[in-house]
Amino acid sequence: MAPIKLYGMALSPNVIRAAAVLNEKGLDFEIVPPFGQVPALQDGDEVLYESRAINRYIATKYKSQGPDLVPTPSAKLETWLEVESHHFYPAVSPLVFQLLIKPMLGGAPDAAVVDKHAADLAKVLDVYEAHLAKGNKYLAGDAYTLADANHLSYLFLLTKTPKAELVASRPHVKAWWDVISVRPAWLKTVAAIPFPPSA
Amino acid sequence: MAYPRVTSSSARSSSSASATRSRLTKVDVDSTIFRAVSPEVLFFHYPWATRVWCSLLTLRINGDQPPKHPPTQTTEQSLAPIIATSVEHPSHSRTNMSPVKVFGHPMSTNVARVLLCLEEVGAEYELVPVDFLAGEHSSPQHVQRNPFGKIPAFQDGELVLFESRAIAKYILRKYKTADLDLLRESSGIEESSMVDVWTEVEAQQYYPAMSPVVFECIIFPVMRGAATNQTVVDESLDRLRGVLGVYEARLEKSRYLAGDSVSFADLNHFPFTFYFMATPYASLFDEFPKVKAWWEGLMARPAVQRVCKNMPTEF
Numbered sequence: 001m002a003p004i005k006l007y008g009m010a011l012s013p014n015v016i017r018a019a020a021v022l023n024e025k026g027l028d029f030e031i032v033p034p035f036g037q038v039p040a041l042q043d044g045d046e047v048l049y050e051s052r053a054i055n056r057y058i059a060t061k062y063k064s065q066g067p068d069l070v071p072t073p074s075a076k077l078e079t080w081l082e083v084e085s086h087h088f089y090p091a092v093s094p095l096v097f098q099l100l101i102k103p104m105l106g107g108a109p110d111a112a113v114v115d116k117h118a119a120d121l122a123k124v125l126d127v128y129e130a131h132l133a134k135g136n137k138y139l140a141g142d143a144y145t146l147a148d149a150n151h152l153s154y155l156f157l158l159t160k161t162p163k164a165e166l167v168a169s170r171p172h173v174k175a176w177w178d179v180i181s182v183r184p185a186w187l188k189t190v191a192a193i194p195f196p197p198s199a
Numbered sequence: 200m201a202y203p204r205v206t207s208s209s210a211r212s213s214s215s216a217s218a219t220r221s222r223l224t225k226v227d228v229d230s231t232i233f234r235a236v237s238p239e240v241l242f243f244h245y246p247w248a249t250r251v252w253c254s255l256l257t258l259r260i261n262g263d264q265p266p267k268h269p270p271t272q273t274t275e276q277s278l279a280p281i282i283a284t285s286v287e288h289p290s291h292s293r294t295n296m297s298p299v300k301v302f303g304h305p306m307s308t309n310v311a312r313v314l315l316c317l318e319e320v321g322a323e324y325e326l327v328p329v330d331f332l333a334g335e336h337s338s339p340q341h342v343q344r345n346p347f348g349k350i351p352a353f354q355d356g357e358l359v360l361f362e363s364r365a366i367a368k369y370i371l372r373k374y375k376t377a378d379l380d381l382l383r384e385s386s387g388i389e390e391s392s393m394v395d396v397w398t399e400v401e402a403q404q405y406y407p408a409m410s411p412v413v414f415e416c417i418i419f420p421v422m423r424g425a426a427t428n429q430t431v432v433d434e435s436l437d438r439l440r441g442v443l444g445v446y447e448a449r450l451e452k453s454r455y456l457a458g459d460s461v462s463f464a465d466l467n468h469f470p471f472t473f474y475f476m477a478t479p480y481a482s483l484f485d486e487f488p489k490v491k492a493w494w495e496g497l498m499a500r501p502a503v504q505r506v507c508k509n510m511p512t513e514f
Binding site for chain 1: 361362
C-alpha cells in the first residue's frame with residue numbers, strides 16, 4: 001500500500017496533531033509540501049482536510065490497528081473532542097502563536113493578547129483539572145482516546161513557552177500531560193519535528 | 200447506498216398520525232424578563248436591551264408583525280403565552296421514547312443547533328430555560344450539567360451532556376433509522392468522513408469568518424449600544440468571500456456539502472447563517488449562486504422553519 005501523504009508544513013501544530021495519530025496507529029506516512037488548505041491527507045483516492053476530521057478518519061478506518069482511539073459508543077468522548085476544539089484550542093492557539101510562532105517570524109509577542117488568552121486558558125484548564133480529578137485518568141475515562149491525542153501538539157508547544165506553568169500548576173492536568181506525552185508514538189512524532197536551530 | 204432526498208415533510212407525513220409536542224416549561228416571569236445568550240457573549244447585562252429584544256421575540260413567536268417603531272413598553276405578562284407555547288413537531292412520532300431535555304434558550308445559536316437536530320429526527324423534547332440575568336448559568340445546578348457554564352446542556356434519563364455538536368451527534372445516532380442517517384455512519388467511512396470534514400470546515404473556517412459580522416452588526420449594537428466596528432466587518436467579509444468561494448466550488452460538484460443529500464455538515468451552518476442574513480451584508484451570498492441555492496434549500500426545510508420561529512430577524 002502506498003504510504004499515506006500528509007500535506008502540510010511539518011512545524012504546524014495542526015499537522016503535528018495529525019502526525020500524532022498516524023504514529024499511534026503505526027501507519028506509514030510522509031509529510032509533503034502543501035497545496036491549498038493545510039493539513040490535507042491523501043489515502044489512496046480519499047483526500048481530506050481539517051486535522052480533526054483527518055484524525056477521526058484515521059482512527060475509524062484503522063480502528064483495529066494499534067490502540068482503539070474511538071471506542072464506541074461514547075458520548076463522553078464526543079464531548080471532550082468538542083471541548084478541545086471549542087474551548088482549549090481557541091485559548092491556546094493564539095498564545096502559542098504570540099509566544100512561539102511570531103518570534104520565529106521576527107515579531108514580538110503582544111502582551112495584551114497573551115494576557116487575555118492566558119486568562120481564558122486558565123479558566124478552561126480549571127475545568128479540565130476538576131474533570132480529571134473526578135477519577136478520569138484520561139479525558140474520556142480509563143483509556144487513551146482521540147480526545148487526548150488531539151491535545152498533544154498544542155500542549156507540547158505550550159510547555160515550551162513561559163505559560164507552561166498553566167499546566168504545571170494544576171496537578172491532575174500535569175499528571176495527565178506527563179502520561180500522554182511519554183507515549184512512544186508521541187515521542188516518535190516529536191523527534192521528527194524539524195525545529196529550527198536556536199539562535 | 201443512495202439516500203432519499205428529503206426536501207419536504209411529505210416524506211415523513213405518512214407515518215404516525217400523532218404529533219409530538221415540546222413544551223417550554225413555565226418560568227417565573229415576575230423577576231427577570233428574558234433568557235438568551237449568544238455562544239460567546241452574554242447578551243443580557245443591559246436590561247433595556249433585554250426588554251427591546253424580549254418584545255420583538257414576543258411579537259415574533261405570537262406570529263404578529265413587529266411594529267415599525269420599537270414598542271416603548273413591554274409587559275412581563277406577555278411572556279407567559281410564549282413560555283407556555285408548544286412547538287409542533289412533524290407527524291413523524293417518536294412517542295415510544297421519553298422526552299429529552301435541552302437547557303437553554305431557542306435564540307442561542309448553539310441551542311438552535313441542537314433543536315434543529317431534534318426537529319429533523321422528530322424527537323420529543325422539553326426546553327428548559329436558563330436564566331442568564333439571574334446568573335443561573337453559574338449556579339451549581341447548571342455547572343454540574345455544563346462545567347463551562349454555557350448553554351446548551353442536555354439530559355436524557357441519567358445521561359447529561361454539554362457541547363452542542365456532541366449533543367447533536369448523540370441525538371442523530373440515537374434516533375437514526377435506515378432512512379435518516381444524518382451522520383452517514385452506516386454508509387461507510389468515505390461518506391461519514393466527508394460529513395466530518397465539512398463539519399470541521401464550518402467550525403474552523405466558515406464560523407470564524409462570518410461570526411464577527413454578526414457580532415458587530417447585531418449583537419454588540421443591540422446588546423451594548425456599541426457602534427459597529429466597520430474595519431472588523433470589512434476584514435471578515437473579505438475572509439468570508441474567500442471561504443464562500445471554496446463552498447461554491449464544492450457545491451458545483453455535489454448538491455449538499457457532504458454529498459447529494461443533506462447531512463449534519465449542512466445543518467451546522469444554519470444557526471449563524473440565519474443571523475448573518477439579518478445583517479446588511481446578506482447580499483454577499485448573491486455572488487455565489489450555488490451557495491445561495493444551497494442556503495435557500497436549507498431554509499425551506501420544515502425542521503428549519505420550526506426552529507426559525509423562535510429566532511428573531513428584526514433588531
